[in-house]
Amino acid sequence: MTDWNTLIREVLAGEWRDPDTGQTAKVPFETIRIDNSLDGAAPDLVAPLKIGRRIAVVSDINTRDAMGKRVAQELKALGAVDEVVLPGDTHCDEPTIARVQELTRHADGVVVVGSGSLSDACKFATFKDGRKYACFATASSMNGYAASTASVTLNSGYKTSLPSHAPRGIFIDLQVCADAPIRLSAAGLGDSLCRPTAQIDWWASHRLFDTFYSATPYKLVADDEPKMIAAAADLAKHGVAANGHLQRVLTLCGFGVCFTGVSHHGSMGEHQVSHWIDMFAGKNHPGTTHGQQVGVASLAMARLHRELLSLDRPPKICATRIVEAEFVSRYGEDIGRMCYAEARKKAFDAEGAAAFNGKLEHLWPELRHELEAFLMDPADMKAALGAAGGPVTATELGLSVELWRQSMKYARDVRNRWSFLDLADDAGLLDDFLARDPQ
DSSP: OOOTTTTHHHHHTTOOBOTTTOOBOOOSOSEEEEESOOTTOHHHHHGGGOOOSEEEEEEEHHHIIIIIHHHHHHHTTTSEEEEEEEOTTOOOBHHHHHHHHHHTTTOSEEEEEOOHHHHHHHHHHHHHHTOOEEEEEOOSOOSOTTOSEEEEEOTTSOEEEEEOOOOSEEEEEHHHHHHSOHHHHHHHHHHHTTHHHHHHHHHHHHHHHOOOOOSHHHHHHTTHHHHHHHTHHHHTTTOHHHHHHHHHHHHHHHHHHHHHSSOGGGOSHHHHHHHHHHHHOGGGOOOOOHHHHHHHHHHHHHHHHHHHHTOSSOOOOOOOOOOHHHHHHHHOHHHHHHHHHHHHTTOOOHHHHHHHHHHHHHHHHHHHHHHHTTOOOHHHHHHHHHHTTOOOSHHHHTOOHHHHHHHHHHGGGGOSOOOHHHHHHHTTOHHHHHHHSOO
């Protein structure tokens, strides 16, 4: 039987050393367990964490049936258990976080049984209250289980990644994850396929603007990424081993946030596209998940990267067109001004554009070579995601082509993270690319 916890154990024990620096990496988890089945194991897994004598087990109407009821029943062996069941359309927003705080207020600690928004809502609620929590995953749908940040939609509608805390324990029953709807495993694959696009954007930002960069997160997943992609088709067959390979990448990617303190290694231009859709699609949002959107955006970003990196001469930018009134018109008063304030931080005036062009011209031959090493063939990415049962185009997501092009065009508005979307748009190349890019 495959031991899914190799390397993970080394990291938790402080025995893994960065191959380049020789430094050990420290993470804030007490334990992580990935196994084919964890049936009956909840008391033994949770007891050593000492999260309290009274535990709130939080699930939603879907994850309760998948695993929540079982975990709540098993944990009664440890003491008092309050079972909290949220609606199935839970979002990680400020009202939901406040509701989780209220519903679990009598508990010493929280055990969340679920993924995505439910996990992040409990993460941030317990962070605000200063209580410990642990997580039982019910799907291989995202890499946030092991992240020390939470993706929160503020009351203004602005979606952002906020500092939070990590679970004391992460427990992944691969059979439960494999039994989840195929779209969830495919979403996890989509969230993982951003590695090459995020790495290109992050490294380019580092070289051009001297921003922080760390290769450690990429070294952690280097051996597992090819295995995950090779097993992609088995995700569509509810394969336990395929979910094992995927969950390892998702977990190791989550470690990266703990090592670096930032999410840049797995969240750059492609994630801004997904955030824009969630924030601004409104009634036209098709109900797709974050990972599904990131998967399609990663394919588009990979095609954009390949096209720009094929140029012998670098793109030449002009001063950024940024007008506060246009942001307010596009997004409304409050969020428009927030987005404008973020976008302004990375905008170029004429003098800044000229300086940037000079630096890019000087670095381009070397930078192209460096970035090409991070590329993954977009055709291979598309084949893997399609084989897993995930959408590969905006049309398959359920978005209109017009809305998709808007999300790619304006994604740069939502966060102060420079990416090739900024480069292409300031160079006047993005609109033409979007007109030609099939969706």
